[in-house]
Amino acid sequence: MSTVPVCPVCDAEVHLQGTTIVSELVVCDSCSCMLEVRSLDPLQLAEAPQEQEDWGE
């Protein structure tokens, strides 16, 4: 059983669907970062670049 992948930003476990494919985007439930599946074997996740919304204040 392959180990459960962890989010590269907050180290929380990331639960992938069985149907996950490479370069698919998934969201980490703990820190809501967008993650990109870089490879399946070995399983690698990387933070997907996100457009920084400027809060204006």
Added chain:
Amino acid sequence: MDRIRTAIVGASGYTGGELLRILLGHPSVEVTQATSERLAGKPVILAHPNLRGRTDLRFTSLSSLAPCDVLFLCLPHGTTARQFDTLAQQAPRIIDLSADFRLKDTVAYEKWYGGPHPAPGRLGEFVYGIPELHREEIRRARYVATAGCNATASILGLRPLYAAGLVQPGRTVVDVKVSSSEGGGVPSTASHHPERAGVIRSYKPTGHRHQAELRQELGLAADEPLHFSATAVDIVRGLLVTAHVFPSRPLQEIDLWKTYRAAYGTEPFIRLVKTKDGVHRYPEPKLLWGTNYCDIGFDIDRDTGRVVVLAAIDNLVKGSGGQAVQCMNLMHGVPETAGLEFTGLHPV
């Protein structure tokens, strides 16, 4: 299982009212008495209109206090300690929401509360009431002194870093933003609406006494400075702690996630809040109004390595009445979250 018979001494104030609200909704509790000298004989809803239709309980005088299973004391600082011996006869377990029995060090008490402790002999019998820090002691305790509201959020926010030895001593700056209900129900010129509305008031740039509890619970050396400031803002409930921490070694965001998840990962009332999207990306007090949550978040200054810890609570719930009930649950073997499940409102 019989209901836990509870009484609230000094129930006409905001803290007493919040306790009443929570206890009346608690599955395993019966509220036998709510005392108030000022409003004795009057219905509790006179002081607590949010309880209309929920109870026809009337305030009683302290003199008519009958024995019960647990007594919640919501008396002014100093009064509790002076009357403790008589009150202690009424119940095997007592939870004190005043500041009288929070500090173990009577010298600290005298410094911050302006006079010798009225009942120093009793101090050793009390456990400091933050369950996330002292759960097993509270389970076995007869007497618990619940923590101050600013102290609760500051301690919960800072403790994991201090416990992991990640903090340069003497450099932490705690800058808490507080709301008007922290001042209690007694009006003053300072709380008069035309004066209080719209302020960003530096009411305690230095010398705020809640720092004494931080020193105790974070285990600061006697001579280690702690820099604490409080600013009152224009809301009624809630507080936010912004703690500026200078780490003993450079830290990455993931180090903080690991440290805080290790400390609080299984805590029912602590949520780690740091997201990259959405509107409320860090702990936000107004989302916690009426809940027993302490939301904790953090950020790292890429230029300087400074760690900014953010902690938000509802000062009347996790900072007062809710935490008292959380302790009561532990002391009576009832599920820790009983009566404390409200999840908060949004938008609010």
Added chain:
Amino acid sequence: MDRIRTAIVGASGYTGGELLRILLGHPSVEVTQATSERLAGKPVILAHPNLRGRTDLRFTSLSSLAPCDVLFLCLPHGTTARQFDTLAQQAPRIIDLSADFRLKDTVAYEKWYGGPHPAPGRLGEFVYGIPELHREEIRRARYVATAGCNATASILGLRPLYAAGLVQPGRTVVDVKVSSSEGGGVPSTASHHPERAGVIRSYKPTGHRHQAELRQELGLAADEPLHFSATAVDIVRGLLVTAHVFPSRPLQEIDLWKTYRAAYGTEPFIRLVKTKDGVHRYPEPKLLWGTNYCDIGFDIDRDTGRVVVLAAIDNLVKGSGGQAVQCMNLMHGVPETAGLEFTGLHPV
């Protein structure tokens, strides 16, 4: 003396509106044009209802801008610098309220404003617009870049201590409480009322770009850290800076009074506010709504020697439109307080 002919470019926003309010009440000024592409042809009171009955001026398009004596630029960051050469032909003197020409260091600009400076060659022609710091330069200046609002209060509050060499380098923590009008007139989810009301929002625990101006004006060494955090609170106008300063030698309160009086004793717009009685004992932003004051106060932590400096302004007046007019007065040999005499309201 003829009236000073002034035009405002980008006049439909809050800053432009505040400038209009002040200039329309200024004894020596005539407002010739107020441009807005979005509202061109519409009466200014559509965007600025507080000016009803005061003016029947209509917004005009930038393309129809006519020559005048002084041009106030209230365009978004980046736009000003790109259009500066064309705009500069319309008036001998220009006061820019954007951030484009505040920083002398183009590397700092690129770091904080996310891209290379569009007109680096022009930087040397601008004076940084805080009269209390650069009065003589501003008198002689053709072009002035007014300071950011958070920067204005932080710099004015801290400068005397830094100038007197009383500050341990790298240890200052600046914790500013900001209001919603700082975000300008463009709505977003974050400023949507149900989300914005009642917050104590850690919107910039780190990385707030106004710190770049502090570094420049306080003369910090390139590698000297500055710890800056911003928390948004539930008011529309005003900001309070709480700066935690660790002095290079132990200071008494009297030292602070002397230092600040020596620096600001004769300043028309700076008041030292630290009283032992009354309700507002430290600088209080809401008392400054509509005024050009910067109130400064301080406290010393008896236990640790930490100096807490407090500085309050109205972000739209001394932090923006008012300071721009103050600079205009200096540049045109008009009394520095002309048009800026409003003394604020209480209770408010």
